[in-house]
Amino acid sequence: MIDGFTALYLFMLAAFTGYEVISRVPVILHTPLMSGSNFIHGIVLVGAMVALGRAHTDVERVIGFVGVLLATMNVVGGYVVTERMLAMFKRGKPDRARG
Amino acid sequence: MAEYVIDSSYFIASILFIVGLKRMSSPVTARGGIWWAGAGMLVAIVSTLFTPGLQNFALMLLAIAIGGGAAWASGQRVGMTDMPQMVALYNGMGGGAAAAIAAVELLRGPGPVAATTVIAALGALIGAVSFSGSMVAFAKLQGLINRSWRFPGQQLLNLLVLAGAVVAGAAAVSAGSGPTAILFFLLAVGYGVLMALPIGGADMPVLISLFNACTGIAVGLEGYVLNNAAMIIAGTVVGAAGSLLTQLMAKAMNRSLAHVLFSAFGEEPGAVSTGPVGKSLKPIDATDAAIMLAYAGTVIVVPGYGMAVAQAQHKIWELAKALEAHGVEVLFAIHPVAGRMPGHMNVLLAEAGVPYDKLHDLDEINATFAHADVALVIGANDVVNPSARTDPTSPIYGMPILNADQAKNVIVIKRGRGAGFSGIENALFYGDNTRMLYGDAQDVVNHLIQELKAL
Numbered sequence: 062m063i064d065g066f067t068a069l070y071l072f073m074l075a076a077f078t079g080y081e082v083i084s085r086v087p088v089i090l091h092t093p094l095m096s097g098s099n100f101i102h103g104i105v106l107v108g109a110m111v112a113l114g115r116a117h118t119d120v121e122r123v124i125g126f127v128g129v130l131l132a133t134m135n136v137v138g139g140y141v142v143t144e145r146m147l148a149m150f151k152r153g154k155p156d157r158a159r160g
Numbered sequence: 161m162a163e164y165v166i167d168s169s170y171f172i173a174s175i176l177f178i179v180g181l182k183r184m185s186s187p188v189t190a191r192g193g194i195w196w197a198g199a200g201m202l203v204a205i206v207s208t209l210f211t212p213g214l215q216n217f218a219l220m221l222l223a224i225a226i227g228g229g230a231a232w233a234s235g236q237r238v239g240m241t242d243m244p245q246m247v248a249l250y251n252g253m254g255g256g257a258a259a260a261i262a263a264v265e266l267l268r269g270p271g272p273v274a275a276t277t278v279i280a281a282l283g284a285l286i287g288a289v290s291f292s293g294s295m296v297a298f299a300k301l302q303g304l305i306n307r308s309w310r311f312p313g314q315q316l317l318n319l320l321v322l323a324g325a326v327v328a329g330a331a332a333v334s335a336g337s338g339p340t341a342i343l344f345f346l347l348a349v350g351y352g353v354l355m356a357l358p359i360g361g362a363d364m365p366v367l368i369s370l371f372n373a374c375t376g377i378a379v380g381l382e383g384y385v386l387n388n389a390a391m392i393i394a395g396t397v398v399g400a401a402g403s404l405l406t407q408l409m410a411k412a413m414n415r416s417l418a419h420v421l422f423s424a425f426g427e428e429p430g431a432v433s434t435g436p437v438g439k440s441l442k443p444i445d446a447t448d449a450a451i452m453l454a455y456a457g458t459v460i461v462v463p464g465y466g467m468a469v470a471q472a473q474h475k476i477w478e479l480a481k482a483l484e485a486h487g488v489e490v491l492f493a494i495h496p497v498a499g500r501m502p503g504h505m506n507v508l509l510a511e512a513g514v515p516y517d518k519l520h521d522l523d524e525i526n527a528t529f530a531h532a533d534v535a536l537v538i539g540a541n542d543v544v545n546p547s548a549r550t551d552p553t554s555p556i557y558g559m560p561i562l563n564a565d566q567a568k569n570v571i572v573i574k575r576g577r578g579a580g581f582s583g584i585e586n587a588l589f590y591g592d593n594t595r596m597l598y599g600d601a602q603d604v605v606n607h608l609i610q611e612l613k614a615l
Contacts, residue, residue, distance in 0.1 A: 079397035087186075092501045100194070101397070110209070112386070128261055128264075129219075131256040140198055
C-alpha cells in the first residue's frame, strides 16, 4: 500500500520530472509532444483493466467495460497519431550550406 | 510472486515513459521516444493481465479489441491537417476512462479510508470535465459545431454548474448513494461542455493542451485510489508537462491562460478595422512573381494555415527545390502558432519532405528578413501583420510576429481579398514593397513552378 506521504512524495517528484523533462522543447515539437504525452496518460488502461477485472455487479461491469474501451482508444490512437507525426521528422543532407 | 513481477514491470514502465518523453522533446531523438514509451505501455498492460483475482477477461479483451481496432483505423486514416482534433478525441477518451474508474469506486460507497474516496471523486471531476470538454473541442475542430456559444451571464452559469458538481460530489462521497453520484457526473460532464463551448479558433490548441494536462492529473489521482504507482507517476508527469506546454502555447500567442478561458478572441466589437487610407493592394501575376523569385539571393517562405487548407505543402517544397536549382537560398519561417497548433506547421511541412533544419522559428529568423530579397507569404495573415508591432489599438498588438514586411519584396499568395481569421485588416498587404498574388495556394504554386521551369 502506498501511504499518504509516500504518495505525496511521488506526486511531487513526478511533477518536477514532467516539468523539467520538457522545459527546453523547441516549438516545432509542441504538437507531437502534446500527442506523445496524450499517449502516456493512456496508462489509465491498466487501472481500467483492474476496475473491470474486479467488477462484481452488472453496473460495475458496464462501467468497467466502457473504461477499458475508452482507455484502449487513448493508448492505441495516441500511439498511432504520435508515431505518424514523428515519422516525418527527417534531417536534411548534413553537407547543406547554411545561410 | 505475481505482485513482485507486476510491481517491477510498473517500475520499468515508469522509467520508459520518462525516457520516452525526454527523447520526444528533441527533434534528433523524437522518433525513438514514442517507441520507448510504447514499450513501457506494452510491459505495463501485459503484466496487468496477471494481477491476482481478476475476472471478466472475456469482456476485457473484447473492449480492448473494439477500442484498439477503432482507434487504430481512425488514427491511420486521418490526414495530417486533422491531427489536432484526433489528439483532442483520444485525450477525451483517457479522461473518460479515469472518470469510469472513479465511478466504480464511488458507486461502491465510502471505503475504509475517507481520503481515498475524496481523491477518487476529485479525479472523477477532472476526468469527466476533460472528457466532455475534449469532445466539444473535437466537434469544433472537425466542423461539427460551427459557432462559439456566448450569452450574458455565461461565466456565472458555468460557476454555478461547477459549484453544483462539487456539492454533489461531496454528497456522493459522504453518503455514497447512486443517484447523487449520477447527478455529480452529469454536472461535471456539463461543466466540461459549457467550459469549451465559448472558446474558439486560435485558442483551441491551448484548450486541448489544458485538457491533456487535466487527464494526466485525473489519471494520477485514480492511480492513488487504485494503489498503482505507474499511474501516479505517468499521470503526474503528463499533468506537469502538459501544464507547462499549455503555458508555452499561450505565451507564443501572447495571451494569458485566463484570457483564453474567459474571453473571446477576435470577436470584440470594433476589432474589424479598414485598411490604411490612400493605399491600395497591388496585384502581381505568376510570371512576374516567378522571375522575382528566380533572381533573388534569399527567399523566405512564410506558410500559414491557408497553405494547409489548400494542401499546398508538397507543391511548396517542389517550388523550393526548383528555386534551389536556380541557386536561390530558400528558408522557411514558422510562426509559433502557424497552423492549428504550435508546431503543427512543422508537421505538415515535414510530411511534404521538407527537412526540419530548413524550418526556422520566429526568434531565429526575424533578423534575417531584412537581408532577404523576397518574403513569400502563403496563406498566412495575422502572424505577419505589422500592426502587432506598430498599432497599439490593434487587437493583436503585442503578439510576436514574423517581420516579413522588412524583406526587400513581399509576395502574398492569398485566396481572396477578405480579412484574416481574426477579421483584422493586414497592413502588410498595403505595403509599398508588397505584391498580391491571388488564387488557390496549390494552383498558384503549381503555376510558379511551371514558370520557373520555362525560364
